[in-house]
Amino acid sequence: MKKDTAVTHAGRDPARFDGVVNTPAYRASTVIFPTVADLKAAHGKKYETTYYGRYGTPTTQSLEAAVAEIEGATHCAATSSGMGAIAGALLSFLKAGDHLLMVDTVYWPTRRFCNDFLKRFGVETTYYDPLIGAGIAELMRPETKIVFCEAPGSQTFEMQDIPAIAAAAHAGGALVLLDNTWASPLYFQPFDKGVDISIQAGTKYIVGHSDAMLGTISTVEKEQFLTIKDTLGSFGYATGSEEAYLGLRGLRTLSARLERHQRSALTIAQWLLDQPEVAKVLYPALPGDPGHAIWKRDFSGASGLFGVLLNPAPEERVTAMLDGMTHFLMGYSWGGYESLMIPTHTSIDRTATQWTHDGPSVRLHIGLEDPEDLITDLRAGFDRLSGKA
Incomplete structure (x- = not known):
C-alpha cells in the first residue's frame, strides 16, 4: 500500500469488532481464562x-501493528510516553559497564536520563558531534553497545548522515537507535537507512491533537521486540486504552495533517528569511540550510517544527514579543494542530560541540492555522521585539 492508504487502513480489523471502523478502547486489567490450560497457553x-492489561489489549495491539507497518518495521511496542519509549529502548540493550554514544543535539530529557539515571547504574555516555558521519568509528569501543541518533537535532536542527553512522556502528558491533519523532513514520523510513530501533514520541504527530501521552518503539527483529516488551513490562510501562485509541484516531489523518504542517512551515520559514529581526532559520527543508542535501536525499518530507535565531535584543523585548503573541501559544511538546513558540537560547546544551549565537532563539511549531494569520502574528511580535510597538 501507498503511505496515504496505509495510515487509513493499517492495524484495522472491523470484522473482529462487529464492523466498528476504529478498534474500540479496551479498558482492561484482568483477563479471564476458562481453564488452566488456556491460562498457561496465554x-x-x-x-x-x-493476557493482562499491562502487556497489551486489542487497542494497543492495533496501534502497534499500524505504526509498524507505516514505519517499515515488523514489530512495534507502545509505551506511555515518548520519554518512556526512549528510556525503555535504552534500558532494553544496556547494562552496567556498557558504553553509549549519544548525539550532542539530543532532546534534553534524554540527556538528563543519560547523565543521571544511566550513570547511576554504571553505563557511560559519550556525546558526539551530530555531523560526524562515518567518523563515529573513531569513538567506538569494544564496550559500545548503542549509537543513538536524532535527525534533525533537537532545537538546533542539524541533520545526521544516518546511513554512514549506521554502517560504522554496525561494523563496531553496536545497535543504532533513532528518535524519529520529527519526521514521523511517514517522512523517514529508518530501517531502509540502517537503523535497528526506531523511537517516536507518539504524543506529537501520531496523536496530533495535544490530548494524549504516547510512545512507540519499532524494530524488524523479533528477538529485539521480545527484549523490549519484557523490559517495558518489568518497568510497568503500560499504554492506557484511551491513549492508544487516540493514537489510532490521530494516525488516520497523519498524512493530511503533515502535508499541511509542511506546506505552511515552508511558507513561514521563507518569509522569516527576509525579516530584519531574524539572523538565521534552522529548517532542513530550506534549500540554503546546511543539512538540506542530506534531508533531500534521505527524507520524503519535513514536519512543522524548526528553529529561529534572532538578532541581539534586550531580554525584556524578547519577553514582550512572546507574551503578546495571539496565535503562537507558549507550551511544551508539539505536533498538535496549534502553533507554538518557546524561547530556547537558555536551554541549548552542548558538551561535545560548541554552540554559539549572540542573540535569542526560539523554536516554532507551525500548526494548521492559515499561514497569513500566523505571519501577521509574527510581524506584530517582531515589532515588539524591535521596539516599534
Whole structure:
C-alpha cells in the first residue's frame, strides 16, 4: 500500500469488532481464562494475545501493528510516553559497564536520563558531534553497545548522515537507535537507512491533537521486540486504552495533517528569511540550510517544527514579543494542530560541540492555522521585539 492508504487502513480489523471502523478502547486489567490450560497457553504468547492489561489489549495491539507497518518495521511496542519509549529502548540493550554514544543535539530529557539515571547504574555516555558521519568509528569501543541518533537535532536542527553512522556502528558491533519523532513514520523510513530501533514520541504527530501521552518503539527483529516488551513490562510501562485509541484516531489523518504542517512551515520559514529581526532559520527543508542535501536525499518530507535565531535584543523585548503573541501559544511538546513558540537560547546544551549565537532563539511549531494569520502574528511580535510597538 501507498503511505496515504496505509495510515487509513493499517492495524484495522472491523470484522473482529462487529464492523466498528476504529478498534474500540479496551479498558482492561484482568483477563479471564476458562481453564488452566488456556491460562498457561496465554502466558506463552502474552505479547500476541490479550493476557493482562499491562502487556497489551486489542487497542494497543492495533496501534502497534499500524505504526509498524507505516514505519517499515515488523514489530512495534507502545509505551506511555515518548520519554518512556526512549528510556525503555535504552534500558532494553544496556547494562552496567556498557558504553553509549549519544548525539550532542539530543532532546534534553534524554540527556538528563543519560547523565543521571544511566550513570547511576554504571553505563557511560559519550556525546558526539551530530555531523560526524562515518567518523563515529573513531569513538567506538569494544564496550559500545548503542549509537543513538536524532535527525534533525533537537532545537538546533542539524541533520545526521544516518546511513554512514549506521554502517560504522554496525561494523563496531553496536545497535543504532533513532528518535524519529520529527519526521514521523511517514517522512523517514529508518530501517531502509540502517537503523535497528526506531523511537517516536507518539504524543506529537501520531496523536496530533495535544490530548494524549504516547510512545512507540519499532524494530524488524523479533528477538529485539521480545527484549523490549519484557523490559517495558518489568518497568510497568503500560499504554492506557484511551491513549492508544487516540493514537489510532490521530494516525488516520497523519498524512493530511503533515502535508499541511509542511506546506505552511515552508511558507513561514521563507518569509522569516527576509525579516530584519531574524539572523538565521534552522529548517532542513530550506534549500540554503546546511543539512538540506542530506534531508533531500534521505527524507520524503519535513514536519512543522524548526528553529529561529534572532538578532541581539534586550531580554525584556524578547519577553514582550512572546507574551503578546495571539496565535503562537507558549507550551511544551508539539505536533498538535496549534502553533507554538518557546524561547530556547537558555536551554541549548552542548558538551561535545560548541554552540554559539549572540542573540535569542526560539523554536516554532507551525500548526494548521492559515499561514497569513500566523505571519501577521509574527510581524506584530517582531515589532515588539524591535521596539516599534
